[in-house]
Amino acid sequence: MQTSQSFRMDDFIAGCIGGGASVVVGHPLDTVKTRLQAGHGYRSSLHCVLSIYRKETAMGFFKGMSFPLASITVYNSVVFGFFSNTQRLISRYRYGDGRRPCGMADLAAASMLTGLVSVSLGAPVDLVKIRLQMQTQMVLAESLHLAGNVPSGSNIPMRSISVPTKSLYRGPLHCISSILQTEGLQGLYRGAGAMVLRDVPGYMLYFIPYTVLCDLLRPDGTSSLHPGSIMLAGGLAGSISWVTATPADVVKSRLQADAQRKRKYKGIVHCILTSYRTEGAQVFFRGWSVNAVRGFPMSATMFLTYELSLQFFRSL
Template sequence: MQTSKNFMFHDFLAGFIGGASSVVVGHPLDTVKTRLQAGQGYKNTLHCVLTIYKKETVMGFFKGMSFPLASITIYNSAVFGFFSNTQRFISKYRYGDGRHPNSMLDLTVASMLTGLMSVSLGAPVDLVKIRLQMQTQAVLAENLHLAGSGSNGTNFPLRSIEMPNQRLYRGPIHCISSILQTEGLQGLYRGAGAMVLRDIPGYALYFIPYTIFCDLLKPDATSNPHPCSIWVAGGLAGSISWVTATPADVVKSRMQADTGLQRKYKGILHCIIHSYKTEGAQVFFRGVSVNAIRGFPMSATMFLGYELSLRYFSGL
């Protein structure tokens, strides 16, 4: 498992296991969060949940999960493996020993570098996940840019027209293929700039609180944290990170869900200004309650799966 003194492969494998666990736990609320942030017509979180259930049944909450299950596990493997190994390289460089405890500055640098690295893998994954999550059982005429009027000449709202049994994407592979054909490779990285704004500070507010809470919950400085402590620390860190990242996450979700021949948003700044002018400052906190709730069990499961896997591999 260990390839060198400072680089360890089992960090990546443990991240893979933790990532798979967290996807299953967090995907239903992630679907609700995406619909709230990028969609229209939902009054609040409860209304969104009930609407999805009534129109799409329980399976609606797991829409698009096959792709995250396959890809986000690899993504989390890269994130946790990169973060842990970066910590060791920083300790080796600064203190001459890769096992030397990291200072708060070391943790911040490692976290922010991890956030920057994560975008290269995470942007396409998030884009496909969101495009699949935003598909309802019918394609709205508004999304197809259709217009029309009634027989008496009166106009009717575009969002009220539905075209049953027509879906934009048949699945993850078809979604990727369609994006590449219509938008090119750069299309897979739409919203990547907003993701950078979300993930660089977001990962700092993910790993640092986790480390602090774990240290506070340990019985003494030399012992390993109890699994319950890991679960609590990971959950709290996840809630903190996702709540603070919500404004940038809203912008990212809106840009990635923006499909069709005529783009609503020209770029990050235009998306921010347009969203603020049309919906007010509160739009940037849409889905914040879902993020707080979803962030706890998802991150708790992630960290617990990661840490327990590490302990298992260390004993081999």
């Protein structure tokens, strides 16, 4: 598995496996988070959960999961592979030994670079996922937009305008094709700027707490961590990262879900100002509790699967 002292492929493979496991665990709450941040009519997290279940059954929580399951495995492979190899390159450049553990400044640099790189792959993945998760509400928005265009002198009452029940997109590929046809290639990167604001500090607050917590849970610094300790460190790191990233995540979700015929938001600043004026400062913390809850099992699963896979490959 090792191609050189500084570059290893097993980090990429382990990241791929961990990514797939984390998607299965975290997608239902990710759907709730997205609906809370970019949707309308939900009074609380519990109300959102109950609404999805009553209107769309349990399958509603797994809308749009096929695409993340296929793509986030690749995405996490790049994230974990890039982060681990960047650490070794930094150690090799600064200390002459790629095996030397990184200091806090080195970890911060590797994390922030990872956040930048992740956007190139993550922005289209997140966009398609959110469009698929939001399409029930987007169909409703389109229907109400059409209803609002009925001449005021018409005798057709608003309640008689039927709302289509079919989905806007037949699946991930149809979603990508539709976005390319209507918005062009740049449409796949809508919200990428907000994603940079989320992921650059977000990954720093993901990998550094995980590293620090692992060191605290391994007092002698040499023994292997118990799987429970890995899950605890990974889960806490995930919760910390997602809670602090919530404001930028709200803006990103709104920009990416903004697929109606008449755009609501012209860009990041316009989205922030419009959201603040219409809903107050609390809007930027919408979904933070779901992020905190979702971040724990998802990241615990991610890090545990990654570390166990890495141990397996390096024992071969």
